[in-house]
Amino acid sequence: MPLSKELKKEMFWMMLLSRRLDERAWVLHRQGKIAFHISGIGQEAAQVGAVYALNKGKDWLVPYYRDLAMMIAMGMTPTEFVMSLMGKAAEPTSGARQMPSHFSLRQANIVSHSAPVATQSPHASGIGLGIKLDGKDEVVLTTVGEGSTSQGEWYEAVNFAAIHTLPVVFIVENNQYAISVPQEKQMAVSNAADKACGLGLDGFQVDGTKVFEVYEAVERAVEKARNGGGATVIEAKMYRLTPHSSDDDDRSYRTREEVEEHKKRDPILLAREQLIEEGLMTEEEYQEWEEKAKAEVDRAVDEATKAPYPKPEDAAFPVYAEVKHG
Amino acid sequence: MPLSKELKKEMFWMMLLSRRLDERAWVLHRQGKIAFHISGIGQEAAQVGAVYALNKGKDWLVPYYRDLAMMIAMGMTPTEFVMSLMGKAAEPTSGARQMPSHFSLRQANIVSHSAPVATQSPHASGIGLGIKLDGKDEVVLTTVGEGSTSQGEWYEAVNFAAIHTLPVVFIVENNQYAISVPQEKQMAVSNAADKACGLGLDGFQVDGTKVFEVYEAVERAVEKARNGGGATVIEAKMYRLTPHSSDDDDRSYRTREEVEEHKKRDPILLAREQLIEEGLMTEEEYQEWEEKAKAEVDRAVDEATKAPYPKPEDAAFPVYAEVKHG
């Protein structure tokens, strides 16, 4: 399905809002207002492009920690995110039990993930199995970094989905580093998408800096999955424009020149150029959006700052779900 | 290196001896003289073909439980094997701590393996790393069943060897079943060898019922590895002619017709035919060998029967290797 003008603009808005929110998190960290941030900057095109291929409220998402833009596009509010940064009680992913960016949103079918990488991949296959057993036409989309595809866990997850022709789309967000480790120390294939051929399913690479190209590739995979065609691996290739996290210093392992070079292909820039070129957005409109994004982020920080912390003893629960009798 | 007449005959002898020994194990089990046997019947060509490509005493072998013919070809004596079947103290793999067919032979660079499948695969990569770090021209060969390639452990092992161009040959002995589970429930690719393309190294399939074809394929991979060309995956395809083990009853999951059909391609028959056709062995010679094999097996059973059991309290050691001071 080709994207309408409205949808394209909406996608750009999600990317922009997510970017400004993400940037603010870095500022909050420098200000000593939050203890930790792990960033999605540079990966917004891949993330927004991917989830716009989903049927929201119906399909399933099993994300990883860089997927802020996915979460925003799926309905998590900036306030909710800033609350999680600050460890506030009302943040919806974990009631402030997990570190920020360990996402979950029950009402949007977005499954809670943890920190050990790739553990979420088999969950996606399990959800896919559930869908197939129930005969539904839902789809699961799951993400992982390229480094994390080194885990046997990812291989086993994809293998199971391939064997059982499950409706799963496995996205690999290849940002070229796993903390400090470059791709060539993770795999001997040139592209993560090549791993698909060893698992007996389709694998494609897509330019992860181009939101609409990502959308198109993922949309095809989603529709294939929905129509019983089984799973696909899609590698979205881009670059991690920030250090790994607020604890990282990337100067020990990559040059400033390398980073600057990649900033030229910042997905926000590229999408903005395209929208303006295609006449879908004016420069004025863009400026308004910038202001609007800033205002939304300001408000989020404001609201989150006022929100209460959890009570210490809240930590005692909930360890077990209650057994229902009868 | 083309095989000499002598070597070809020697290889056949190893297959034959191993087969008669294996068959005797089934008999001992039926007689109630041993508690358990897991068989390599049908896989002798792949096993003997593979290890004849190694430089004995120099190269390394990391086998799995069906590799009786490999072990015999590498120098384990029939008596040693029967002792392990009977749990006798002097059996060299584990001093009767492990179940039979959990092989190990220190002096032949054959590493101890356990029961959880595919745990040995990363060991092979680690040995390969050791060889590379030490700048030696040794090679490691390791084996696994096709079902066991479903373990993330196997994927990770091959991935590491591929990344670091390690001198490892990963053999998959595809006997078409993992206990009762057929290949199509293990993988979506048509051949286990196809998994190599997703891992960035060469992968080949070879007819695992043809001992000399296996030899040639493995020999190429071994020489490539020895010359710094890195790892290879080789799938040897054959058929498990017996139930999974003496605890199994395969009638619940495959027909007798299917098994009988595959007996026509018994690797012993095929090799015997070929040797006779090529004029390397006469029918009389073959009959002599049969007698010799029977005599060797008889003697092994006899010696093993007389060998003492371990003392109960032998089980208390050795938990830790002694720390050397200074």
Place this chain on the structure above:
Amino acid sequence: MAEITLVEAIRQAMDEELAHDENVFIIGEDVGVRGGVFRATVGLFDKYGGDRVIDSPLAELTIVGVGVGAALYGKRPICEIQFADFIYPAFNQIVSEAAKMYYRSNGEWSVPMVIRAPYGGGIGGGLYHSQSVEAFFTHVPGLKVVIPSNPYDAKGLLKSAVRDPNPVMFFEPKKGYRLIKGDVPDDEEYTVPIGPAKVARKGSDLSLFAYGMMHHYALKAAQMVADEGIDVEVIDLRTLYPVDRETILSSIRKTSKALIVHEDNLTGGYGAEIAATIAEWSFMDLDAPVKRLGGPDVPAVPFSHPMQEWFMVNTDKIADAIRELASF
């Protein structure tokens, strides 16, 4: 009532739960046409089909990880691990994922699943087909750990496990699969609640805590020493985690002596927790050291018969320990 074996009780529980709730399915190695290597799922593939009784790839991480995902979707997977010794590839999924999901999502996501695995030695299985693995899981909040000792409990507890909204580790004493027989109602449905331990034999001189196969031997040993005038109270712990402190401590209040038995390696085994609980909360009731009897601290049960016997706790060893403690 009908007398059936332990493994048949387990099979019946799964059969009934598959019939009772269409979200229940079984996944594991060889559970389909083969009916499981211990025949615990025999007939279920024919009765419920390949969508309800799924032959997994040979990969325990897959079995559990896919199970977790399916449970998140709303299914109720019963995951079979062929031998407890092979559960380690799934350890990350069990400990990081299944156990922590409910807490980490603040109750938004739950993982109703059962992980079944045969455990224990004495069957000639050697190091890798004999292990007891319960102590790795009785330290993991979010999990429940159950080990039945007889067909009645096995059936009732497994049915409860399948209906429980939490991940339940269900370890089955494989040596007892066909050896242990017992009566199970054949006309009415029942469950046994997860949680309470059971006083299987009342006594006044000494409290003997065990579970699984060892409980079976414990009862025999108690019988043996009864003739010598030692009156042993035998408690079948059944649910190992969370710990049923109350039942344990009440028994000590009565007997003042504690003996804990398991076949797993002694050090760091489950018995340590029971001993520690008693030493802290029943100290004033005790009149003798808290005694543990467990497997020796070698890596696992060796294969060869004489060495296996050396390793295994059995009725005689339990009786000796009882005598020693009773005479303190």
Place this chain on the structure above:
Amino acid sequence: MAEITLVEAIRQAMDEELAHDENVFIIGEDVGVRGGVFRATVGLFDKYGGDRVIDSPLAELTIVGVGVGAALYGKRPICEIQFADFIYPAFNQIVSEAAKMYYRSNGEWSVPMVIRAPYGGGIGGGLYHSQSVEAFFTHVPGLKVVIPSNPYDAKGLLKSAVRDPNPVMFFEPKKGYRLIKGDVPDDEEYTVPIGPAKVARKGSDLSLFAYGMMHHYALKAAQMVADEGIDVEVIDLRTLYPVDRETILSSIRKTSKALIVHEDNLTGGYGAEIAATIAEWSFMDLDAPVKRLGGPDVPAVPFSHPMQEWFMVNTDKIADAIRELASF
């Protein structure tokens, strides 16, 4: 003597061992140019090159499994697990392979390797960057488990671990990496033997057993209550497995009271083994319940500050437990 941090002591130990034995190499995630996420390997890549300090793929099973293989070949790998919380993917290789290799091959094959991992909470790491995992390994014959509490021991024990012919789990209290400083000889080489616990503070009223970060707090708490007239003997367990029973029991013979502290979840934690040991072998010496203080039985340390504080054992909580027990 020079005062250095805990993490610097660990770095020095590896530096010296890399220099001392060419078979030693380091493998782990980001250990190369990055120098490790906690900077424990800083400078070693530059000094020894990429063959001795190897950036692994992001896969713990690979790190340990390849390490086992290399050790079988004759190398001496030091495997770094970035956080102890991420050790579970390697659980099978550690428990099934490294721990059992020597026994199962009747001494023919050994696995000289060290697995280092930072553990523990109180650093805002939430559920998956705060875990204590020692209890999973102090139940595994064939492994040794070491947790240092100060730079001197850390350096000496790590050097011993690298030279040990057995697999050694070496857990480092990450909160103390930069917080804990101490003197280390800078002119002479030394090692600290794996095995013996250490009486870090002599006392007569009560024995306090701890390790790692908690030992650090234990000393402070002992200091605190000393002014109140409670004379606490503080024992740094250091080597958790095999258990140094003798040091533990001699202390109890003197003090008659035992308090065991760890930050890991209480139930099934390492403290259970120590309590059980004391309750069995020192029963006649005891004049009070054996007390344990540990983390609460929730899945792991929560992220948000108030909840993290609630979880963590600290000096005040230890001092309170001392007072309570001393007044028994």
